[in-house]
Amino acid sequence: MKFDTPATTNPIDQLKVVGKPIDRIDGPLKTTGTAPYAYERHDVAPNQAYGYVVGSAIPKGRVNAVHVQEAMGAPGVLAIVSTLNVPQLGLGRMNTARLFGGAEIQHYHQAVAVVVAETFEQARAAAMLVQVDYAGAPGKYDLAQEAPNASPVGGSSGEGSSAGPVDRVGNFDAAFASAVVKLDQTYTTPDETHAMMEPFATVAAWDGDKLTVWTSNQMVAWGKGDLAKTLDIPEANVRLVSPFIGGGFGGKLFVRADVALAAIGARAAKRPVKLALTRPMIANNTTHRPATIQRIRIGAQPDGAITAIAHESTSGNLPKGKPETAVAQTKLLYGGANRLTSMRLAVLDLPEGNSMRAPGEAPGLMALEIAMDEMAEKLGMDPIEFRIKNDTQVDPEKPDRPFSQRQLVQCLRQGAERFGWKNRNPKPGQVQDGRWLVGMGVAAGFRNNQLTKSAARVRLETDGKVTVETDMTDIGTGTYTIIAQTAAEMMGLPMNRVVVKLGDSDYPVSAGSGGQWGANNSTAGVFAASIKLRETVAGRLGFNSADAVFADGRVRSGNRDAALADAARDGALVAEDGIEYGDLAKKYQQSTFAGHFVEVGVDSFTGETRVRRMLAVCAAGRILNPKSARSQVIGAMTMGVGAALMEELAVDTKRGFFVNHDLAGYEVPVHADIPYQEVVFLDETDPISSPMKAKGVGELGLCGVGAAVANAVYNATGVRVRDYPLTLDKLIDQLPQVA
Ligand code: MOS
Numbered sequence: 001m002k003f004d005t006p007a008t009t010n011p012i013d014q015l016k017v018v019g020k021p022i023d024r025i026d027g028p029l030k031t032t033g034t035a036p037y038a039y040e041r042h043d044v045a046p047n048q049a050y051g052y053v054v055g056s057a058i059p060k061g062r063v064n065a066v067h068v069q070e071a072m073g074a075p076g077v078l079a080i081v082s083t084l085n086v087p088q089l090g091l092g093r094m095n096t097a098r099l100f101g102g103a104e105i106q107h108y109h110q111a112v113a114v115v116v117a118e119t120f121e122q123a124r125a126a127a128m129l130v131q132v133d134y135a136g137a138p139g140k141y142d143l144a145q146e147a148p149n150a151s152p153v154g155g156s157s158g159e160g161s162s163a164g165p166v167d168r169v170g171n172f173d174a175a176f177a178s179a180v181v182k183l184d185q186t187y188t189t190p191d192e193t194h195a196m197m198e199p200f201a202t203v204a205a206w207d208g209d210k211l212t213v214w215t216s217n218q219m220v221a222w223g224k225g226d227l228a229k230t231l232d233i234p235e236a237n238v239r240l241v242s243p244f245i246g247g248g249f250g251g252k253l254f255v256r257a258d259v260a261l262a263a264i265g266a267r268a269a270k271r272p273v274k275l276a277l278t279r280p281m282i283a284n285n286t287t288h289r290p291a292t293i294q295r296i297r298i299g300a301q302p303d304g305a306i307t308a309i310a311h312e313s314t315s316g317n318l319p320k321g322k323p324e325t326a327v328a329q330t331k332l333l334y335g336g337a338n339r340l341t342s343m344r345l346a347v348l349d350l351p352e353g354n355s356m357r358a359p360g361e362a363p364g365l366m367a368l369e370i371a372m373d374e375m376a377e378k379l380g381m382d383p384i385e386f387r388i389k390n391d392t393q394v395d396p397e398k399p400d401r402p403f404s405q406r407q408l409v410q411c412l413r414q415g416a417e418r419f420g421w422k423n424r425n426p427k428p429g430q431v432q433d434g435r436w437l438v439g440m441g442v443a444a445g446f447r448n449n450q451l452t453k454s455a456a457r458v459r460l461e462t463d464g465k466v467t468v469e470t471d472m473t474d475i476g477t478g479t480y481t482i483i484a485q486t487a488a489e490m491m492g493l494p495m496n497r498v499v500v501k502l503g504d505s506d507y508p509v510s511a512g513s514g515g516q517w518g519a520n521n522s523t524a525g526v527f528a529a530s531i532k533l534r535e536t537v538a539g540r541l542g543f544n545s546a547d548a549v550f551a552d553g554r555v556r557s558g559n560r561d562a563a564l565a566d567a568a569r570d571g572a573l574v575a576e577d578g579i580e581y582g583d584l585a586k587k588y589q590q591s592t593f594a595g596h597f598v599e600v601g602v603d604s605f606t607g608e609t610r611v612r613r614m615l616a617v618c619a620a621g622r623i624l625n626p627k628s629a630r631s632q633v634i635g636a637m638t639m640g641v642g643a644a645l646m647e648e649l650a651v652d653t654k655r656g657f658f659v660n661h662d663l664a665g666y667e668v669p670v671h672a673d674i675p676y677q678e679v680v681f682l683d684e685t686d687p688i689s690s691p692m693k694a695k696g697v698g699e700l701g702l703c704g705v706g707a708a709v710a711n712a713v714y715n716a717t718g719v720r721v722r723d724y725p726l727t728l729d730k731l732i733d734q735l736p737q738v739a
Pocket of ligand 1: 253358515
């Protein structure tokens with residue numbers, strides 16, 4: 001189904017099932033521990049052996065020799081494959097660093113050997129006996145030091161937010177020079193790791209030259225293609241299965257070493273192999289969110305109208321890596337006739353930087369939305385009024401291109417009302433509650449709505465149930481449930497008559513999960529397949545498909561009426577179709593908006609920041625399931641607190657690696673760190689986005705939160721921190737005298 005004109009009324013608008021806060025249908029599997037995660041697929045292939053990865057102990061250089069003799073003699077060992085035993089593996093389309101093979105070391109903990117043994121413990125013990133001779137080479141690990149050498153690079157993140165190397169509209173320099181009120185500040189965000197709960201894990205089994213992997217991956221079709229490319233085997237010989245994912249956050253958009261080495265280990269051992277990357281391997285072996293240095297300049301008239309806005313970001317990556325697209329939102333969020341965005345990329349020899357939790361906008365808004373707060377203060381304006389003053393209903397770079405929907409102003413106004421913004425003291429450092437300095441902060445939330453084609457197969461079974469099959473993934477987001485809701489609405493069935501099967505490359509290719517594009521696109525694909533199935537059903541029943549009504553398990557047309565199941569009496573009916581998009585996205589900018597509000601208390605003695613209240617008001621198209629959408633948003637807000645207050649990979653700039661590479665050293669928020677979170681969804685349907693009239697919402701819950709926390713800390717203390725995370729050492733010397 002080609003979607004190239006705005007959606008009109010369709011069966012989804014009935015909202016009998018879609019739009020309801022239905023419990024996740026995979027909930028019982030999760031809460032009883034019976035959802036089959038990759039490392040627990042004991043049943044899928046008999047006689048599984050265990051793989052263990054040896055990671056490079058140097059960040060850059062060459063492997064001269066790998067001595068495996070002693071390890072081979074260790075108990076239970078079945079096979080050892082070293083990086084010198086295999087030709088350099090192919091480079092997947094989505095990868096920057098190679099996963100394995102050949103002598104070159106590109107980053108610390110890059111895989112140099114895989115040990116296969118009867119048990120995990122035996123594989124691990126033998127791995128400790130593998131001796132590797134390295135020849136180290138000098139590398140570059142310090143972004144601040146390399147930033148002056150960075151070159152202009154355009155590009156898009158793995159998730160589509162993009163910018164050119166230098167994009168200009170009007171004349172920024174002249175407009176900024178003559179602006180009455182100006183801000184010129186630099187902000188930094190650190191390297192971060194995904195820290196998803198489920199590690200990278202794979203069971204791999206060969207049947208002749210055919211390979212099946214049961215793994216944990218957000219993008220099944222990308223994974224299948226890149227695994228074939230990595231191993232240099234035909235794509236048709238690869239099956240990738242990923243029905244449950246215990247968090248990915250962008251780290252599992254790609255094929256990683258667990259998949260490649262499980263496959264290589266299985267081939268060597270002639271056994272199915274199960275392999276997980278251990279927690280301490282993950283931060284350096286896989287990908288991370290690159291650190292940024294962001295300079296923002298804003299010039300405005302005394303009335304607050306922005307006349308000039310510039311956002312320039314420098315990040316680092318391996319040679320041929322992508323920049324962190326931290327300037328992307330600044331192209332679209334506020335008006336202003338004279339604009340400049342630019343990205344520079346420094347070559348670093350740290351592990352690969354790639355997508356993590358709203359790449360681009362998440363770190364970009366952490367800087368931009370502090371800058372807006374600082375600018376409002378310079379102007380003597382309320383930060384909400386300053387943002388509203390500079391709202392735009394069109395793409396500021398292409399003013400003939402309107403937003404399909406843009407309710408940022410409503411998000412901010414409703415949020416202010418609900419949060420009690422009028423009680424905020426605009427003068428910082430004034431409000432005290434016992435030993436706590438208390439402050440409120442706000443930030444705009446922004447993330448694009450991305451369209452990508454997505455297909456599904458829908459089958460009416462002989463018992464009247466409907467089965468949906470698509471290679472879509474559920475990364476904890478609620479995909480199973482919203483897909484069931486979509487099929488139930490379309491076919492006129494209750495939820496318990498729909499079966500959803502996901503995450504298998506044998507099913508039709510979907511959008512996959514990333515960039516908050518999963519919900520809208522994958523359900524639109526199910527919509528398309530369901531329209532086809534409705535036609536097939538109507539035809540089988542001899543009804544006119546145009547006026548057939550599917551409701552309550554029955555099909556009605558004129559004065560004729562039949563049970564839906566009757567259509568499949570002589571055999572199941574199958575329909576397969578997908579959604580594809582025309583050029584509506586060229587004519588309309590499609591984005592999602594939020595107002596993020598945070599209240600913090602900062603301990604006046606220790607500088608410790610505690611979040612006291614959070615609110616997100618979101619405008620993100622039709623909300624397909626308010627319960628799962630709210631779960632997405634509160635999870636994302638939690639990540640925003642992490643980014644603001646604690647998450648940071650510490651770089652050893654001499655030895656070239658991330659030091660705190662486990663969950664003891666890399667801190668993320670726990671329950672005790674998170675207060676009551678409120679989420680409001682504004683009424684919105686967006687007929688430009690898809691027949692579902694929905695948009696993405698998950699990452700919107702993160703984008704802006706970090707700055708709202710930072711702005712609240714400033715309001716509480718009067719200390720402006722521009723380097724994330726806002727740990728207490730950055731506050732304590734400057735806190736008001738209390739004793
Ligand atoms: Mo992404 S960072 O996988 O939504």
